[in-house]
Amino acid sequence: MSTIYDIAIIGAGPAGIATSCEAIILGVKEIILFEKSGNHSDTIRKYFKDNKPVDKAWKGIDVVLQGNINFDGGTKESTLELFEDALEKYLINAQFHTEVTEIIKKNDQFIIVTNKNESYVAKNIVVAIGKMGKPNKPDYKIPKTLSKVINFNILASPGDEKVLVVGGGDSAVEFAYYIHDKNDVTLTYRKAALTRPNPKNIANLMEKVDASKITLKLGVDISSIEDVEGKVKVNFTDGSTETYDRIIYGLGGSTPKEFLKKTPIVLDEKGNPVVNEKNLNSPGIYIAGDMAGHLGGSIASALNHGYIIVNDILKNNCNLDDDLCMT
Ligand SMILES: Cc1cc2nc3c(=O)[nH]c(=O)nc-3n(C[C@H](O)[C@H](O)[C@H](O)COP(=O)(O)OP(=O)(O)OC[C@H]3O[C@@H](n4cnc5c(N)ncnc54)[C@H](O)[C@@H]3O)c2cc1C
Missing domain, CATH: 3.50.50.60 (FAD/NAD(P)-binding domain)
Incomplete structure (x- = not known):
């Protein structure tokens, strides 16, 4: 002192x-x-x-x-x-x-x-x-048993996985872009358009979307997620469901x-x-x-x-x- x-x-x-x-x-x-x-x-x-x-x-x-x-x-x-x-x-x-x-x-x-x-x-x-x-987290419950495959950055992503990246800002867009070459990546955002990211990030992303290397699922939210034998079952608000190996949230x-x-x-x-x-x-x-x-x-x-x-x-x-x- x-x-x-x-x-x-x-x-x-x-x-x-x-x-x-x-x-x-x-x-x-x-x-x-x-x-x-x-x-x-x-x-x-x-x-x-x-x-x-x-x-x-x-x-x-x-x-x-x-x-x-x-x-x-x-x-x-x-x-x-x-x-x-x-x-x-x-x-x-x-x-x-x-x-x-x-x-x-x-x-x-x-x-x-x-x-x-x-x-x-x-x-x-x-x-x-x-x-x-x-880091911001979603409002719905994340099952504790999924904690290893629910991430807030890309450090734990090993590759060769089906990955859902969630968010509409720069973090999410960069996460999707940087892991797409080693994974099967979908980027989802609740709004119908990505307006917030840096123009360069949008251009990088769209190039990969146009080449069918990243899938975009826009204008739909996630209502809940479930643990199905260690994988993440995602229930979307439009009634669709899909199972992923990992979710990476980029919500700021x-x-x-x-x-x-x-x-x-x-x-x-x-x-x-x-x-x-x-x-x-x-x-x-x-x-x-x-x-x-x-x-x-x-x-x-x-x-x-x-x-x-x-x-x-x-x-x-x-x-x-x-x-x-x-x-
Ligand atoms: C994916 C991503 C990509 C980005 N790319 C760019 C880019 O290309 N160009 C750009 O300009 N910006 C970019 N940004 C934004 C940029 O990273 C931030 O604007 C910048 O890091 C903010 O600096 P800061 O010092 O305010 O906070 P931070 O960089 O967050 O640093 C805060 C520090 O405080 C420490 N800390 C926190 N709490 C405590 C505590 N209680 N006691 C002691 N230490 C504590 C933390 O450990 C951390 O080291 C990006 C951000 C993300 C998430």
Whole structure:
């Protein structure tokens, strides 16, 4: 408890990494970065297939970078390497395997409690925990006995299977596209058209659909699933049924509401963090990356959040040593 950190950053994805690096670049030395998994960028590691092309203009929106991490797209591997290099170059004090479980506001400071029952004190906190730690699940019941063949990413897919991918956004479309060459893949979505994904993802998908390599089943929902001798029997709302070896849901993620309740983060009526254009939630609390938007973000916008936040702390809400403040 001896160090009082200037900025504590929770989550070592693109937003948390950028915030840490921009802070060091601007001379803020007492920073700490908490990451619950064993390495940085857990979402990219878990949800991106090996060699996946990583687009800077994600979902068709090309964000102009403002900060110092020079991200211009690439692959999963080159993106991880870029972040690895940044963490090393700026000697970021990162605590891995350290999940922040609670944040308590005490006067003008924050006490950050971790899964290791350790406490840290900071003047500012930046919450950059993304949304993919809590993937969205369907409303109907998933039989426990099917847990091995019901997945929320493609890592467990062995190939040579009949697979149903469920969802209408980028994750689902990418999942279907990346596993289609080794599996018999159907992509299903409750709406009649796929309108949300990145245009490039739609083009990739449609090429395979036109070549009869991926089947599309649109405009129909799933009413229930059953375990039939270890396979998944899917009952659709149009009365049709089909049995698959595996279902992969790509339904995006949601704000981890249980965690938020144990923090002083101000929430709106839907339980999402309130954020202004400088990513400020309330005095000393900033929200960065995917957590800051309701529609899901991108790597480039997460990187910009880091830059905007550190500048806002130093220029507009400076509660640090006088020589650091830019006012
Ligand atoms: C399939 C898929 C493909 C995508 N492709 C692209 C693409 O090509 N281009 C693009 O720009 N974007 C893409 N995205 C979106 C991009 O991955 C996100 O916008 C980006 O990762 C958001 O960064 P973030 O730092 O906000 O959150 P995340 O990357 O989700 O990082 C959050 C980090 O916080 C950690 N964490 C969570 N809770 C805690 C806690 N309590 N304590 C400590 N640590 C915690 C997590 O382990 C994780 O490492 C894709 C997303 C998906 C799912």
